[in-house]
Amino acid sequence: MLVTMDGSLVASLLAGLVGLYVLADYVWPSKHSLAHIPTVGGPSFPILSSLGAFRYLFHAPEVLEEGYVKHKDGFFKHAEIGRMRWNVVVCSPEHIDELRKAADDQLSFQEATNESLQVDYTLGPSVHLNPYHIPIVRSNLTRALGGLFPALRDEIDHSFKTAIPDAEDWTKVNVYGSVMDIVCRTSNRLFVGLPLCRNEDYCALNKKFTIDVFTGARIINLFPNFLKPIAGRLFTNVPKSIRRGEKHLAPIIEERFKHEQGDEWEGKPNDMLQWLIDAAEGEERSIRALVLRMLTVNIAAIHTSSISFTQALLMLxxxxxxxxxxxxxxxxxxxxxxxxxxxxxxxxxxxxxLKETQRFLGLGAKSMARKALQDFYFSDGTYIPAGTIISAPSHSLHHDGHFYDNPGVFNPFRFARMRDDDGEGTRHQMVATSTDYVPFGHGRHACPGRFFAANELKAMLAHFVVTYDVKSERASDAPIGRWFGASLVPDRSAEVLVRKRQN
Structure with a gap:
C-alpha cells in the first residue's frame, strides 16, 4: 500500500532531521571543538546558539564590532545559519598577517570562497576544481590595461550616454541599474569586444547570472550540508544560462577555433575570451566550458565594481x-x-x-576568508581545527580610530592627503592592501582583478564628474543599502538627480 505524505508532514520531517543534525554536531563536536575561543552574538550552548546565528543574519556588523571591541588582541567566534560550524574572526594585525602568510594547504582561500559562493552548485565543479581563469585575470588582464585603455575609455563614454541622459533638466536615474549596465558593457569591451559588449541580451544574461549566483549562494548557505544538493537544484539554473550564453558566444568561439591554439594571426583578438581559449586544456576547451568560464569572469567584474560605483555615486x-x-x-x-x-x-x-567609499561602506563586514584544511596553530598557540572558516573583521578594522582619524566620518580625500603627507605615491592608493585595509583582501590572495577594477572605476568617476551634475533627494543619513549576514546589499531602488554639467 502506498502512503502519501502531505506537505506539512514532509516539512516537519525535514525540520526534525535538521534539528537532529544540529544537535549531533554540537553534542559530538570531536576535534572541531572551539570552546577555547570566546563567543559573541549569542549563547554558546547547543541549539541556543541558533539565536546568535539569526542575530548575525540581520545584524552582522554589530555582532562583529562587539567581538572586535572585546577581543581586539585575539580571536572570537560567532554562529552562522546553515554552516553548522562556528566562524572564527581574527582581530589583531599580527594575527591577520599570519592569516595572510599561512600556506594554502593549511588555510585555503580557494576553499573558503568555494564554500561561501557554493561554487559546486552555483557555477559547477569544473570552476571549483580548475580555477584557471584567476591567473589570467591577474596577469594577462593587468598587463594589457595600458594598451586596452582607449577601448575602455570609448566604452565608458558610449555606455554613459546610453544609460544616463545628459539632459539640461534634472532627471531621476536609478543608480544600481544604470551602473550595472555601464560596468557590464565596459568590462565586456575588454572581455569579448565589439559588437557583443553592447548586445542587450548578452548583457542582460551576465547581469542576471551575477545576481542569481550571489542570491543562490546566500540561500544555499542557509541549509545544512546534507540538504545543499537539493537546495542547489532548486535555487540555481546554470545549464539554462549556459545555453543562453552559447547563442552569443558559440559562433565567435567556433571562428577562433579555426586557428590553432597559440598561433598568431593577423588581427588576433587581444581579449579575455581569447586568453581563455589559449589557456584552456582538455574538457575546458569546449564551447560549453568556455561559455561558463566567461560567465564566471563576468560575475567578479560586474558584482564588486557595480556595488562600489553605486556607493560612490550615492555618496557624491x-x-x-x-x-x-x-x-x-x-x-x-x-x-x-x-x-x-x-x-x-x-x-x-x-x-x-573611491578608496574612502570602500573603507566607509565596503562590500561586506568580513574579508580574507580562509578554510582550515588541517588543524592550525597561530603563533600564540590559538588552535583552529580543520574545517573551520576564519576571517578578518574588515568593517571594524576600517572604523577603528587607532588606524583612521575620525573613522565614522566620510572624508573623501583622506587618502590623497595621506599620500601627500607621507610622500609616498603607492602606499595609500586604492589597490594597496595592508592589515588595516582589506576590502580587496591582503597578500598573495588579494583580489586578482583589483588593478582592472580600480582603473575602470577611476575612469568612470572621472568621466562622470566632468560630464554631469548630481544631487540627491534622499536624507543625508538615509541608508545606502541593507545588511544580509556579512554582505552589504545595495539599495536597488535608490535614485539620484542627474543633469548635463552646467558650469
Whole structure:
C-alpha cells in the first residue's frame, strides 16, 4: 500500500532531521571543538546558539564590532545559519598577517570562497576544481590595461550616454541599474569586444547570472550540508544560462577555433575570451566550458565594481560639494596626459574618493576568508581545527580610530592627503592592501582583478564628474543599502538627480 505524505508532514520531517543534525554536531563536536575561543552574538550552548546565528543574519556588523571591541588582541567566534560550524574572526594585525602568510594547504582561500559562493552548485565543479581563469585575470588582464585603455575609455563614454541622459533638466536615474549596465558593457569591451559588449541580451544574461549566483549562494548557505544538493537544484539554473550564453558566444568561439591554439594571426583578438581559449586544456576547451568560464569572469567584474560605483555615486550625490575638487584634478591631468591609464594613476583625489567609499561602506563586514584544511596553530598557540572558516573583521578594522582619524566620518580625500603627507605615491592608493585595509583582501590572495577594477572605476568617476551634475533627494543619513549576514546589499531602488554639467 502506498502512503502519501502531505506537505506539512514532509516539512516537519525535514525540520526534525535538521534539528537532529544540529544537535549531533554540537553534542559530538570531536576535534572541531572551539570552546577555547570566546563567543559573541549569542549563547554558546547547543541549539541556543541558533539565536546568535539569526542575530548575525540581520545584524552582522554589530555582532562583529562587539567581538572586535572585546577581543581586539585575539580571536572570537560567532554562529552562522546553515554552516553548522562556528566562524572564527581574527582581530589583531599580527594575527591577520599570519592569516595572510599561512600556506594554502593549511588555510585555503580557494576553499573558503568555494564554500561561501557554493561554487559546486552555483557555477559547477569544473570552476571549483580548475580555477584557471584567476591567473589570467591577474596577469594577462593587468598587463594589457595600458594598451586596452582607449577601448575602455570609448566604452565608458558610449555606455554613459546610453544609460544616463545628459539632459539640461534634472532627471531621476536609478543608480544600481544604470551602473550595472555601464560596468557590464565596459568590462565586456575588454572581455569579448565589439559588437557583443553592447548586445542587450548578452548583457542582460551576465547581469542576471551575477545576481542569481550571489542570491543562490546566500540561500544555499542557509541549509545544512546534507540538504545543499537539493537546495542547489532548486535555487540555481546554470545549464539554462549556459545555453543562453552559447547563442552569443558559440559562433565567435567556433571562428577562433579555426586557428590553432597559440598561433598568431593577423588581427588576433587581444581579449579575455581569447586568453581563455589559449589557456584552456582538455574538457575546458569546449564551447560549453568556455561559455561558463566567461560567465564566471563576468560575475567578479560586474558584482564588486557595480556595488562600489553605486556607493560612490550615492555618496557624491549626498554632498555635491565634492564635485569642484574632483573636476579640477581630472581636467588638469587630462589636459597634460589625455584620457590614458597614466592619467588615471595621477588622479589622487579620484582614487581617494573611491578608496574612502570602500573603507566607509565596503562590500561586506568580513574579508580574507580562509578554510582550515588541517588543524592550525597561530603563533600564540590559538588552535583552529580543520574545517573551520576564519576571517578578518574588515568593517571594524576600517572604523577603528587607532588606524583612521575620525573613522565614522566620510572624508573623501583622506587618502590623497595621506599620500601627500607621507610622500609616498603607492602606499595609500586604492589597490594597496595592508592589515588595516582589506576590502580587496591582503597578500598573495588579494583580489586578482583589483588593478582592472580600480582603473575602470577611476575612469568612470572621472568621466562622470566632468560630464554631469548630481544631487540627491534622499536624507543625508538615509541608508545606502541593507545588511544580509556579512554582505552589504545595495539599495536597488535608490535614485539620484542627474543633469548635463552646467558650469
Amino acid at each position: 550625490s549626498a554632498d555635491p560639494g565634492y564635485l569642484p575638487a574632483l573636476r579640477e584634478e581630472v581636467e588638469a591631468i587630462v589636459r597634460e596626459e589625455g584620457w590614458t591609464k597614466g592619467a588615471m594613476n595621477k588622479m589622487r583625489r579620484v582614487d581617494s574618493f
